[in-house]
Amino acid sequence: MEEQSFVSKLRRKKPYLKLMPRHIQRSHAGKSVIRSRVEHVFIEQKSQIELFVRTVGITRVTMKIGLANIVYSMHRSLFWERISASA
Numbered sequence: 001m002e003e004q005s006f007v008s009k010l011r012r013k014k015p016y017l018k019l020m021p022r023h024i025q026r027s028h029a030g031k032s033v034i035r036s037r038v039e040h041v042f043i044e045q046k047s048q049i050e051l052f053v054r055t056v057g058i059t060r061v062t063m064k065i066g067l068a069n070i071v072y073s074m075h076r077s078l079f080w081e082r083i084s085a086s087a
Contacts, residue, residue: 009034045072 011028014020020028045051051068053061 041072044075045069048075 012024045068049068055061
């Protein structure tokens with residue numbers, strides 16, 4: 001990863017019986033914000049759209065997840081249209 005200048009997005013474990021260093025705490029806080037936004041989308045797809053992927057082949061999986069993302073985006077846009085119309 002370092003050779004190709006990628007940055008790890010994984011969290012580090014807290015040292016046993018020690019305080020977490022301050023710079024790692026700040027790093028974890030930023031990663032948690034991203035994770036909460038992404039997990040919110042997955043929970044929405046899993047519960048309301050009832051996304052369950054059980055297909056053979058990466059092409060079918062990609063298509064099914066892509067369609068679920070389009071449906072989610074349409075739901076969100078309709079939600080924001082209703083909010084802006086009522087305000």
